Amino acid sequence: MRDVRMRGFAQRMDVEEVERLLRARLAQVGPDGGSGAPLGAEPVPLLEAAGRVLAEAVEAGVDVPGFDRSAMDGYAVRGEDTFGATDYGPLTLDVVGESYPGRPFDGTVAPGQAVRIMTGAPVPQGADAVVMAEVCQEKQGRVEVRDAVSPRKHVGPAGEDIRCGDLVLREGRRLRPQDVGLLASIGVPSVACVRRPRVRLLVTGDELVRPGEAPGGARIADSNSPMLRALIGRDGGEVSVEHLPDRRERIRAALEAPGADVILVSGGSSVGQEDHAPGLVAELGSLDFHGVAMRPSSPAGGGRVGEAHVFLLPGNPVSCLCAYEFFAGPSIRTLGGRAWRWPHARVRLPLLRKISSQVGRTDYVRVGIEGGKVVPIATSGASILSSTVRAAGAVIVPRELEGMAEGVQVEVLLYGGVDELDLPAVSGAENAG
Amino acid sequence: MRDVRMRGFAQRMDVEEVERLLRARLAQVGPDGGSGAPLGAEPVPLLEAAGRVLAEAVEAGVDVPGFDRSAMDGYAVRGEDTFGATDYGPLTLDVVGESYPGRPFDGTVAPGQAVRIMTGAPVPQGADAVVMAEVCQEKQGRVEVRDAVSPRKHVGPAGEDIRCGDLVLREGRRLRPQDVGLLASIGVPSVACVRRPRVRLLVTGDELVRPGEAPGGARIADSNSPMLRALIGRDGGEVSVEHLPDRRERIRAALEAPGADVILVSGGSSVGQEDHAPGLVAELGSLDFHGVAMRPSSPAGGGRVGEAHVFLLPGNPVSCLCAYEFFAGPSIRTLGGRAWRWPHARVRLPLLRKISSQVGRTDYVRVGIEGGKVVPIATSGASILSSTVRAAGAVIVPRELEGMAEGVQVEVLLYGGVDELDLPAVSGAENAG
Numbered sequence: 001m002r003d004v005r006m007r008g009f010a011q012r013m014d015v016e017e018v019e020r021l022l023r024a025r026l027a028q029v030g031p032d033g034g035s036g037a038p039l040g041a042e043p044v045p046l047l048e049a050a051g052r053v054l055a056e057a058v059e060a061g062v063d064v065p066g067f068d069r070s071a072m073d074g075y076a077v078r079g080e081d082t083f084g085a086t087d088y089g090p091l092t093l094d095v096v097g098e099s100y101p102g103r104p105f106d107g108t109v110a111p112g113q114a115v116r117i118m119t120g121a122p123v124p125q126g127a128d129a130v131v132m133a134e135v136c137q138e139k140q141g142r143v144e145v146r147d148a149v150s151p152r153k154h155v156g157p158a159g160e161d162i163r164c165g166d167l168v169l170r171e172g173r174r175l176r177p178q179d180v181g182l183l184a185s186i187g188v189p190s191v192a193c194v195r196r197p198r199v200r201l202l203v204t205g206d207e208l209v210r211p212g213e214a215p216g217g218a219r220i221a222d223s224n225s226p227m228l229r230a231l232i233g234r235d236g237g238e239v240s241v242e243h244l245p246d247r248r249e250r251i252r253a254a255l256e257a258p259g260a261d262v263i264l265v266s267g268g269s270s271v272g273q274e275d276h277a278p279g280l281v282a283e284l285g286s287l288d289f290h291g292v293a294m295r296p297s298s299p300a301g302g303g304r305v306g307e308a309h310v311f312l313l314p315g316n317p318v319s320c321l322c323a324y325e326f327f328a329g330p331s332i333r334t335l336g337g338r339a340w341r342w343p344h345a346r347v348r349l350p351l352l353r354k355i356s357s358q359v360g361r362t363d364y365v366r367v368g369i370e371g372g373k374v375v376p377i378a379t380s381g382a383s384i385l386s387s388t389v390r391a392a393g394a395v396i397v398p399r400e401l402e403g404m405a406e407g408v409q410v411e412v413l414l415y416g417g418v419d420e421l422d423l424p425a426v427s428g429a430e431n432a433g
Numbered sequence: 434m435r436d437v438r439m440r441g442f443a444q445r446m447d448v449e450e451v452e453r454l455l456r457a458r459l460a461q462v463g464p465d466g467g468s469g470a471p472l473g474a475e476p477v478p479l480l481e482a483a484g485r486v487l488a489e490a491v492e493a494g495v496d497v498p499g500f501d502r503s504a505m506d507g508y509a510v511r512g513e514d515t516f517g518a519t520d521y522g523p524l525t526l527d528v529v530g531e532s533y534p535g536r537p538f539d540g541t542v543a544p545g546q547a548v549r550i551m552t553g554a555p556v557p558q559g560a561d562a563v564v565m566a567e568v569c570q571e572k573q574g575r576v577e578v579r580d581a582v583s584p585r586k587h588v589g590p591a592g593e594d595i596r597c598g599d600l601v602l603r604e605g606r607r608l609r610p611q612d613v614g615l616l617a618s619i620g621v622p623s624v625a626c627v628r629r630p631r632v633r634l635l636v637t638g639d640e641l642v643r644p645g646e647a648p649g650g651a652r653i654a655d656s657n658s659p660m661l662r663a664l665i666g667r668d669g670g671e672v673s674v675e676h677l678p679d680r681r682e683r684i685r686a687a688l689e690a691p692g693a694d695v696i697l698v699s700g701g702s703s704v705g706q707e708d709h710a711p712g713l714v715a716e717l718g719s720l721d722f723h724g725v726a727m728r729p730s731s732p733a734g735g736g737r738v739g740e741a742h743v744f745l746l747p748g749n750p751v752s753c754l755c756a757y758e759f760f761a762g763p764s765i766r767t768l769g770g771r772a773w774r775w776p777h778a779r780v781r782l783p784l785l786r787k788i789s790s791q792v793g794r795t796d797y798v799r800v801g802i803e804g805g806k807v808v809p810i811a812t813s814g815a816s817i818l819s820s821t822v823r824a825a826g827a828v829i830v831p832r833e834l835e836g837m838a839e840g841v842q843v844e845v846l847l848y849g850g851v852d853e854l855d856l857p858a859v860s861g862a863e864n865a866g
Contacts, residue, residue: 047645
């Protein structure tokens with residue numbers, strides 16, 4: 001039996017210090033030297049572009065609409081032909097054709113003429129206004145007009161939505177459903193988007209059975225990798241998972257293999273004798289932080305191996321979640337052109353019971369929401385994954401505070417959507433209720 | 434040339450009335466007669482389950498952990514053997530083996546003995562406590578213990594996270610990343626989830642070119658279907674898209690074809706002569722509403738054809754977005770077991786300029802956010818998709834109000850994530866900044 005060195009961390013970095021370090025490191029890399037997304041661009045077909053981040057600004061190459069269009073169902077006319085028309089003194093025009101969306105009237109509207117027109121259809125040559133159907137009466141090829149319209153009335157001019165040459169979407173925009181609609185409206189078949197970060201997830205631990213397999217005896221299930229997969233997906237990463245034995249050479253090979261933008265190591269991240277990863281990262285690249293003044297997740301670490309940003313996530317599931325959210329998640333999002341900021345929906349509500357912490361340490365506190373108040377969940381065990389399942393979200397107690405008093409308003413980072421919260425309605429419509 | 438009837442809507446239903454009608458209709462359908470999700474269940478593999486909705490509650494079939502585990506690196510001992518140990522008077526125990534995660538010590542710890550143990554490893558038979566490595570010194574097969582531990586100290590008992598038989602997740606839960614981790618921890622290979630609603634999207638309009646093709650002449654691009662695809666995906670639906678000419682028989686066939694839980698008709702939904710869909714829905718099933726007291730989207734409609742919930746979405750892109758958000762989206766979410774409530778992140782901020790509306794009409798107002806204030810976007814044109822791209826979100830002016838005054842706090846339903854907003858920091862840590 002070997003003699004074993006068992007020790008704690010000599011010193012811990014502050015959360016803010018680690019965040020500054022990571023942000024500085026992320027700003028250095030990438031093809032363009034830093035501003036914007038560090039990763040390169042790839043073409044993405046229009047129908048797959050929702051949620052992706054634009055790598056380049058998009059300019060319109062066409063007017064939208066490309067023609068003057070009718071904003072009403074009615075009759076396209078020369079406005080001046082209607083001057084003087086009233087309920088008591090209607091004017092009569094000859095109906096010489098019709099204009100439908102996609103099937104325009106090909107002729108020209110001459111003085112004394114009108115063309116029946118549908119909403120969205122091109123306004124024919126010669127006409128400069130549309131009379132609403134409601135003030136017209138059509139009989140035997142003629143239409144009685146009972147109201148005057150000035151030129152341009154009810155006509156949406158070419159380019160009223162978008163003008164050719166307009167900058168319609170900026171670089172860095174995360175595409176929303178309507179953005180994709182807009183791209184379609186200018187006839188764009190694909191757009192240049194920031195490549196999704198490639199994340200290699202290394203799961204170490206001889207005691208682990210694969211997700212979906214039954215734990216038993218001294219073996220427990222790997223619960224971290226399914227959780228991390230979902231988190232990485234949320235943050236726009238593409239994940240590959242490798243389960244590795246606690247053997248130094250296997251972990252070394254997986255750290256050194258090319259092709260990953262980010263490597264997450266789940267488990268074996270601390271300072272015990274089976275914790276190979278920290279030493280390997282230091283040996284193969286640089287171990288930039290290891291040991292953080294936070295609870296949970298104090299054994300979290302990170303550094304670089306080659307081009308890959310490496311994060312060491314403690315094996316305890318709550319610590320793993322917390323270390324991911326503070327360090328790995330923001331880095332993955334930033335690499336992919338998204339925001340460093342946490343993506344959680346937030347609510348501000350009063351604390352039902354005080355939260356105790358320590359000055360100099362950042363705490364990630366799981367909380368419930370009951371009757372519109374925030375309830376800290378009693379357990380502090382980093383091994384109790386079920387506490388994060390019972391929780392509605394987390395409250396972060398910053399380093400400067402020794403806690404938060406009962407009754408103060410705190411911001412809850414929600415684990416689910418706001419639509420899942422049972423909160424009182426805040427606005428009139430049913431949808432908000 | 435035919436004589437044409439062109440008319441407006443005889444009367445319009447209130448938004449709330451339509452919402453009540455839809456919710457009542459959704460509560461009637463489904464295998465279980467209404468409560469919970471209307472659609473049936475399907476097994477979903479664990480690794481695909483994040484974001485899905487549980488159709489059945491999940492009970493744990495095992496304890497987690499399945500054994501007493503060490504919460505520390507140190508030595509597993511009989512607590513009473515350490516009683517009296519101090520810095521000045523250490524006690525010495527024989528080290529008889531080691532327990533690693535997944536590689537437990539198979540023997541029994543007898544009085545006077547200790548087993549070297551790692552965090553997470555099974556506590557061996559005989560031992561009932563763990564002494565932290567920091568207060569121990571191991572030399573030549575013996576360990577000096579300089580602090581006493583009471584029985585159960587630093588031992589996480591079997592079942593401390595989850596007990597066999599515990600209800601770990603309720604029916605209707607939308608699975609979060611940590612939920613999937615928890616399911617893995619109890620060895621579940623797949624879970625019964627609510628089937629995703631099958632949404633058939635019918636795009637009508639002879640003037641439309643397909644998304645990705647260039648518009649030109651009198652033809653414009655179909656911008657609604659790419660937008661709706663993304664929205665349906667957001668709401669958990671599975672979408673299939675069919676582009677149809679403005680021909681009654683083609684639209685009839687697409688409405689009657691089996692297999693859809695929801696049918697959306699984009700365009701041709703109003704009361705013009707080319708608007709076939711409303712009449713067909715009335716003929717083939719029931720047209721439950723058509724014409725709503727709202728702006729935009731007043732020509733929106735809906736009903737049933739067979740088992741399918743049908744929604745008529747106006748062709749103007751802003752109206753289409755608005756009608757989807759008010760009626761189709763909530764229905765799709767509800768069918769799939771999600772919340773009726775809008776899923777948008779929300780912020781409450783003061784209005785920079787007043788919003789005018791009318792009592793009796795619900796308005797969906799696109800707004801920007803500038804310097805922490807809400808700025809209504811001037812254009813009211815339902816055809817101006819670019820206004821929803823420039824907007825940060827929407828404010829809903831309920832029917833009871835004739836507007837909202839400058840300076841009042843309003844709730845903005847955000848089009849993007851909160852992480853994309855440039856708002857002042859609200860909590861101490863960097864992540865909130």
